[in-house]
Amino acid sequence: MSxxxxxxxSPLFVRGLRNLSAMLVKAETYAQARSIDPTVLIGARLAxxxxxxxxxxxxxxxxxxxxxxxxxxxxxxxFEDTESTFDELQQRIAKTxxxxxxxxxQQLEAAASREIQLKLRGREVTFTAQAYLFTFVIPNFYFxxxxxxxxxxxxxxxxxKPDYLGALS
Numbered sequence: 001m002s003x004x005x006x007x008x009x010s011p012l013f014v015r016g017l018r019n020l021s022a023m024l025v026k027a028e029t030y031a032q033a034r035s036i037d038p039t040v041l042i043g044a045r046l047a048x049x050x051x052x053x054x055x056x057x058x059x060x061x062x063x064x065x066x067x068x069x070x071x072x073x074x075x076x077x078x079f080e081d082t083e084s085t086f087d088e089l090q091q092r093i094a095k096t097x098x099x100x101x102x103x104x105x106q107q108l109e110a111a112a113s114r115e116i117q118l119k120l121r122g123r124e125v126t127f128t129a130q131a132y133l134f135t136f137v138i139p140n141f142y143f144x145x146x147x148x149x150x151x152x153x154x155x156x157x158x159x160x161k162p163d164y165l166g167a168l169s
Contacts, residue, residue, distance in 0.1 A: 003112065005071050006105035009133055013064035014097050016145050019166040020060065021093045023152060023159055028086040030157045038086055044151050053151045055081075057089050060144040061096040067137040068100045070116050071129060072107040 031038045043052045051059070058081050069076040077099050083089045116132040118125050127136060149164050 003130060004105075005108040005111040005129065005133065006103075009067055009071060009108070009137070010100050010103060012138070013068065013100055013141065015166055016141065017061065017064060017093050017097050017100075019164060020057065020145060020148060021090060022166070023149060023157070023163055024057075024086055024089055024093075026159060026163065027152050027157045034156075039084065041152065041155055041157070042084060042086070042089070044155050046147060046150050046154060050147070053148055054083055054089060056144045056148040056151065057092065058083065060141055060148065061092055063137055063141045063144065065096050065099050067133065067141075068103045071111040071114065071133070072103045073110070073114065074103070074107070 027041050028038065030036070031041055042054045045052050058079070061079070066076050077095070079092060079095065083092050111129045114129045116127045116129060118127070118132075118136075145164070149159060153159050
């Protein structure tokens with residue numbers, strides 16, 4: 001049985017991004033209820049040398065849309081990375097989901113034959129599509145999702161594992 005790149009990628013990203021969006025709703029509600037300036041949460045970090053919440057979301061969305069586009073052989077939509085409010089972060093997530101949902105299973109049928117080239121830390125790295133998806137994209141996507149979750153939890157937002165996982169069916 002061959003790998004179905006669509007089933008192994010797009011639904012995971014859409015689900016994760018919807019869960020991230022729901023976590024941001026809880027974060028915004030938390031900030032409002034406690035009269036916390038939203039920029040405090042949006043700029044929060046787990047450690048001084050880590051990216052803030054806003055950048056974690058930007059990277060998670062970039063990873064998801066970049067993967068969908070590369071596997072489908074289409075142009076990656078460019079986003080500005082200027083989000084500084086909950087609403088702007090929500091819009092970015094929504095745009096990413098909308099893009100991913102334009103990619104059809106048929107567009108990913110040829111993904112297995114693609115080589116994916118990236119510039120990482122100043123050097124070119126070439127992946128098979130399968131290695132790109134499983135050893136780079138999925139771990140990277142979930143790293144930034146988990147870090148966003150951790151930032152919010154660390155700052156008192158009442159989140160639990162069900163918020164991260166979303167509805168189980």
